[in-house]
Amino acid sequence: MSNAQRAGRALVLLSTAVLLAGCARHYTGATYSDSYGFFSGVWHGIVFPYALMANFLSWLLALIDIEFLSSIEIVGRPNTGSFFYYIGFIVGLGAYGGSGAAAR
Helix, strand or coil, X not given: CCHXXXXXXXXXXXXXXXXXXXXXXXXXXXXXXXXXXXXXXXXXXXXXXXXXXXXXXXHHHHCCXXXXXCCCXXXXXXXXXXXXXXXXXXXXXXXXXXXXXXXX
């Protein structure tokens, strides 16, 4: 297979993926106006261990057809992106000492 054929196949695959992803609709218009920001990211970082335990418990109970704590999410959606994930969420996780240096 030549480089031109590989590039053509990659272009077709990429354009198909972009077109299919463009059809996805996750949120209603009302939720976009009130998206999670920096302080919500900090809060979600602080409660992350508890939300993780709740999701794991929910998953275990779902195996035996019991719906419990299914509305708890680890990350708030929709969010503002960089301020939520990369700044707020990391600052919230740092509350547990994850960003501290080792003691000598």
